[in-house]
Amino acid sequence: MSEVTQNAPTSQVVNLQAEKLISDKPVTLWGTARRRLFKRKSAILGMVVLSILVFIAIFAPLLAPYDPLQVLIGVEKVKARQAPCIHLLGCPADQPQHLMGIDGNVRDEFSRVLYGARLSLIIGFTTVSFAIIIGTTIGALAGYLGGSVDNVLMRFMDVLLAFPSLLLAIALVTSLGPGLTNALLAIGIVSIPAFARVTRSAILTTREMDFVAASRALGASTSYILFQRILPNSLTPLIVIGTLGIATAILDAAALSFLGLGAQPPTPEWGSMLSAERNQVFTAPYLVVYPGLFIMLVVLSFNLLGDGLRDALDPRLAMKSR
Amino acid sequence: MLTFILRRILSSIPVLFGILVVTFILARALGDPCRAMLGEKATPEVCAEFNRRYGFDQPILTQFMTYMGQIARGDFGVSIRYGRPVTEMMIERLPTTLELAFAAMFFAVLLGIPLGIISAVRQNSSVDIGTMLVANIGISMPVFWLGLMLAYLFALVLKGTPFQLPPSGRLSPGMSPDPFFVVWGLKATSQGLTSIFEFISRFNMLNAILIWRWDVFLDAVKHIILPAIAVGTIPLALIARMTRSSMLDVLGTDYIRTARAKGASRYSQVMKHSLRNALLPLVTIIGLSLGSLLAGAVLTETIFNLSGVGKILYDAITARDYIIVQSFTVVIAVFFVILNLIVDISYIYLDPRVRLD
Numbered sequence: 001m002s003e004v005t006q007n008a009p010t011s012q013v014v015n016l017q018a019e020k021l022i023s024d025k026p027v028t029l030w031g032t033a034r035r036r037l038f039k040r041k042s043a044i045l046g047m048v049v050l051s052i053l054v055f056i057a058i059f060a061p062l063l064a065p066y067d068p069l070q071v072l073i074g075v076e077k078v079k080a081r082q083a084p085c086i087h088l089l090g091c092p093a094d095q096p097q098h099l100m101g102i103d104g105n106v107r108d109e110f111s112r113v114l115y116g117a118r119l120s121l122i123i124g125f126t127t128v129s130f131a132i133i134i135g136t137t138i139g140a141l142a143g144y145l146g147g148s149v150d151n152v153l154m155r156f157m158d159v160l161l162a163f164p165s166l167l168l169a170i171a172l173v174t175s176l177g178p179g180l181t182n183a184l185l186a187i188g189i190v191s192i193p194a195f196a197r198v199t200r201s202a203i204l205t206t207r208e209m210d211f212v213a214a215s216r217a218l219g220a221s222t223s224y225i226l227f228q229r230i231l232p233n234s235l236t237p238l239i240v241i242g243t244l245g246i247a248t249a250i251l252d253a254a255a256l257s258f259l260g261l262g263a264q265p266p267t268p269e270w271g272s273m274l275s276a277e278r279n280q281v282f283t284a285p286y287l288v289v290y291p292g293l294f295i296m297l298v299v300l301s302f303n304l305l306g307d308g309l310r311d312a313l314d315p316r317l318a319m320k321s322r
Numbered sequence: 323m324l325t326f327i328l329r330r331i332l333s334s335i336p337v338l339f340g341i342l343v344v345t346f347i348l349a350r351a352l353g354d355p356c357r358a359m360l361g362e363k364a365t366p367e368v369c370a371e372f373n374r375r376y377g378f379d380q381p382i383l384t385q386f387m388t389y390m391g392q393i394a395r396g397d398f399g400v401s402i403r404y405g406r407p408v409t410e411m412m413i414e415r416l417p418t419t420l421e422l423a424f425a426a427m428f429f430a431v432l433l434g435i436p437l438g439i440i441s442a443v444r445q446n447s448s449v450d451i452g453t454m455l456v457a458n459i460g461i462s463m464p465v466f467w468l469g470l471m472l473a474y475l476f477a478l479v480l481k482g483t484p485f486q487l488p489p490s491g492r493l494s495p496g497m498s499p500d501p502f503f504v505v506w507g508l509k510a511t512s513q514g515l516t517s518i519f520e521f522i523s524r525f526n527m528l529n530a531i532l533i534w535r536w537d538v539f540l541d542a543v544k545h546i547i548l549p550a551i552a553v554g555t556i557p558l559a560l561i562a563r564m565t566r567s568s569m570l571d572v573l574g575t576d577y578i579r580t581a582r583a584k585g586a587s588r589y590s591q592v593m594k595h596s597l598r599n600a601l602l603p604l605v606t607i608i609g610l611s612l613g614s615l616l617a618g619a620v621l622t623e624t625i626f627n628l629s630g631v632g633k634i635l636y637d638a639i640t641a642r643d644y645i646i647v648q649s650f651t652v653v654i655a656v657f658f659v660i661l662n663l664i665v666d667i668s669y670i671y672l673d674p675r676v677r678l679d
Contacts, residue, residue, distance in 0.1 A: 042454075042455070042458070155336060155337070155340065156340065158337055158340070159337055159340030159341055159343075159344055160344070162337055162340070162341055162655050162658055162659050163341070163344075163651065163654070163655045163658070164613040164614065164616060164617045164654060164655075164658065165617075166617040166620075167616070167617055167620070167650070167651055167654055167655075168651065168655075170620070170635075170639065170647065170651075171345065171348050171349075171647055171648065171651040172348060174639060174642070174644050174647045175348045175349055175355075175644065177357070247462065251462075251464060254464050255464060255465070255466065255621055258464070258466050258621065259620075259621070259636065259639055259640075260639065260640060261639060271464070274464075274466065274467060274470075278466070278470055278625065281470045281473060281474050282473075282474065282477070282478050285474050288467070288470050288471075288474070289471070291467075292463075292464060292467030292468075292470070292471070295463075295464050295467065296459065296462050296463045296464070296467070299462040299463075299464075300458060300459060300462035303458055303461060303462050304458060307458075
């Protein structure tokens, strides 16, 4: 741009800009956000990694050479915790190929890791969807109704926020009983306050705007104003913390499974796979490395994407966080 | 000033009460404690006896009042698995966890702040991009996995090199230093004093300094490095990110431009004019990170075989000893609220701009 200004007369620049404006499609919030998002390399990296993981999750049955639950005793000549055998790296061709080795129960680690992607993404999306639905409802009611409803709901959220999230989840699952469903419920519950708070503060700013007053003047009902007018305009911060929330949820779920409170064996869940083989880290490190690496990749991709979305959707925050 | 502090303290009382209510509901009302603890062994007869013994057959309100009374006296009940008072077990194990938390925080602050400053000063350089990528990876790693990987790397791969570090325990086998009060020949005059002495002596590094045994001190340091890195990585990443963004804010202000205009060196611009103001938000981050440190301790102490509070919680979870789990949750949450209180109050001193109304 600066080159053009130096070399060309001003009128020409104005013309060029005007032409660009006319030829461009109308600028929308989402259009601008998408452009900004694709400008950030880290966000693109996050999206690429995430796409690969989603692909793995969807096509796990086609990609995995074995059934993740199949015990290979009697099927192949393999031992428990056998090291990886990769034909390309010089493993004899007459031996069956196992890219990440064999786990302690004589199952193919690679297939289990691939299927783990499925569970991990499902965990992330279900817990955050649950938290968003409940959290936005609480936040919307508190923000819109105000007064004592606001006070009671938000003080309750403050109490939940007073606990470190993982510890509250641990306490919840211990009382509900271990298992994947209860772990998901616990993680969903501990994520609610963040969404409630963000929705409430977004609504507090939006509800004073003229278009809301106009709707009210036209006689629209409270629920119409809330769900059709105010909430859609408070959506952007929710998308950002939703994405970052998925990362936290996956990490917490892995931790719960590691503690034996989440997914139970033989479910191919990365956290519980790690937990099962953690004492073998010195003898069979490959059984510990890969599940953890995949947890890190999926969490990292959501974190990078979330950061990118924040910068793309809220230019004011972008200046700060950069 | 005093009224502000007082009002702030009063305002946290409802939250503290809420914490007690939530943990109580979690433990008593939500689940069936008998079924949760005994699992398949929980037949109706066994459960009736169990409920009678632990008072679960009382009306829920009576149970709640008893519970509140106990907590007010600092009595968290008796562990079902160990048969010992939970408070006693916690105090006994607390030094290990606190030592780990301090070491982790030391590591995080020592590395995080300089990295954040360098990233901000050299914005968009390769150092900056590298640091931020590593920080992102740091907050994306499961703490327990990082711990296992560190143990593998430093205890096995680097075995025989000067970088070899022990993967478990607090001190090498055979190294059992006397507590400082024995070495000093102190005679405690009361039971309370004895427990305070014992508490202090359980901080291995502090005790080693007090008895002037540098070999013990070094050994303790060597043992704590790996767990401290594992637990400290998330706070490190958060601190580096926060330092960077708040430094960037300050570096863009008018008074820094003025400093530049009057000819202040780059060093003085950054270290003298910017850093003090940029570090303010860090107080909050460091305060909040302590929460993640304690959660990290639950996952890390087991891996490094440290017998701290986190290890008890882990064992309690596997043994379904929910009295320990519940007490631990209460203590940590209360600790967290107090920490927030301290952070808020410290702001009055640190930042004259904070208005007391």
